[in-house]
Amino acid sequence: DAGVTQSPTHLIKTRGQQVTLRCSPKSGHDTVSWYQQALGQGPQFIFQYYEEEERQRGNFPDRFSGHQFPNYSSELNVNALLLGDSALYLCASSTGLAGRQTNTDTQYFGPGTRLTVL
Amino acid sequence: EDQVTQSPEALRLQEGESSSLNCSYTVSGLRGLFWYRQDPGKGPEFLFTLYSAGEEKEKERLKATLTKKESFLHITAPKPEDSATYLCAVHPYQLIWGAGTKLIIKP
Numbered sequence: 001d002a003g004v005t006q007s008p009t010h011l012i013k014t015r016g017q018q019v020t021l022r023c024s025p026k027s028g029h030d031t032v033s034w035y036q037q038a039l040g041q042g043p044q045f046i047f048q049y050y051e052e053e054e055r056q057r058g059n060f061p062d063r064f065s066g067h068q069f070p071n072y073s074s075e076l077n078v079n080a081l082l083l084g085d086s087a088l089y090l091c092a093s094s095t096g097l098a099g100r101q102t103n104t105d106t107q108y109f110g111p112g113t114r115l116t117v118l
Numbered sequence: 119e120d121q122v123t124q125s126p127e128a129l130r131l132q133e134g135e136s137s138s139l140n141c142s143y144t145v146s147g148l149r150g151l152f153w154y155r156q157d158p159g160k161g162p163e164f165l166f167t168l169y170s171a172g173e174e175k176e177k178e179r180l181k182a183t184l185t186k187k188e189s190f191l192h193i194t195a196p197k198p199e200d201s202a203t204y205l206c207a208v209h210p211y212q213l214i215w216g217a218g219t220k221l222i223i224k225p
Contacts, residue, residue, distance in 0.1 A: 004161070033213075042122075042205055042215030043162070056212050090161050106152065107213065109161035 002027065004093050004110035012116045013081050021076040021113045025093030032074040033107060034066060035090040043090055049074055081117045088112045120145045122208055124216035131223050134195045139219045141206035142188040150209040151189050153182050155202045156218070162205055165191075196223045 005024045013019050025032050031050045035043035045058035049068035068074045072093075078085055092107035121144045131137055143151070150169050154162035166175045168184040175182050179200065181192040191204055203218040 006161075035213075040217070042207070042217050043213075044215070045212050048212065058212065088159070092161075106164055106167050108164055109154075112159075112161045114159070 004091055004108055006089075006091050006110035006113050008113060009111070010114045010116075012118065014118050015081055015083060017081050018077065018079045019081060019115060021078075021089050021091075021115070022073065023076070023091030023093075023110060024073045025091075026108050029093035029095055029108070030072045031094045031105075032068060032072065033092045033094070034074070034076045035092065036060075036085075037088045037090055037112070039087075046076070078115075083117050086115060086117045088114050120208070120214050122206060122214050122216040124204075124206060124219050126219060127217070128220040129222070131193075131196055131221070133197055133223055133225050136192070136194045136196070138193070139191040139204055139221070140188060141191070141216055143206075143208045144187075145208050145214070148208060151184055152207045152209065152213070153189070153191055154205045154207070156205055157202050165204075193221070196221075198223045198225050 004026050007022045033048040034046040037043040046060050046064055047057040047066055048055050052068045063079045065077045090112045091110045094105045094107045123142050125140045150167055152167050153165040155165055156162045166182040171184055171186045173184050179194050183190045201223045203220045205218045207213040207215045
């Protein structure tokens with residue numbers, strides 16, 4: 001059983017460019033959350049997707065957007081990249097919201113995408 | 119404001135030397151406290167979920183406990199392979215993370 005997968009593993013971009021990161025959830029999971037983790041810090045919540053809709057959002061600007069596909073996979077898009085966007089981007093999957101407003105089930109993480117902005 | 123604080127920031131132990139890591143939290147309505155292990159450059163690996171004060175969970179050399187204000191991760195007779203950063207997160211409505219404790223076990 002494949003766990004959460006993310007692509008690419010590493011990415012180098014320049015300021016002002018746009019980037020798309022991809023995530024496939026663990027089998028049986030339909031909720032995807034995205035996090036940004038700077039070096040030496042804990043992850044910061046970006047947003048969560050369920051049923052192809054953004055359900056919760058953290059304190060991130062509109063430059064960060066996402067999408068969830070019918071097969072539950074997800075994309076994170078970041079526009080107008082800044083140097084400060086350099087970080088490890090983590091995707092986590094969990095089971096469905098099942099009528100709840102937020103997902104409180106255990107989240108399982110992928111290996112992350114290391115984004116470097118020059 | 120919801121907040122999670124982990125201590126110490128770093129901990130160096132000799133192999134076999136037991137110790138505890140602390141995660142203190144201030145949240146409005148706890149729905150769960152989670153412990154993860156993270157190796158350098160990799161995604162966090164799930165360890166435990168605790169939901170109510172008094173709850174305890176064990177896995178190999180690790181034991182997690184929960185009170186109304188904090189959680190402890192006890193490590194008994196650690197081995198070098200236990201070296202990692204240990205993260206805790208609380209869930210009032212979305213995961214809020216501590217900065218982690220970097221644990222180094224020397225052989």
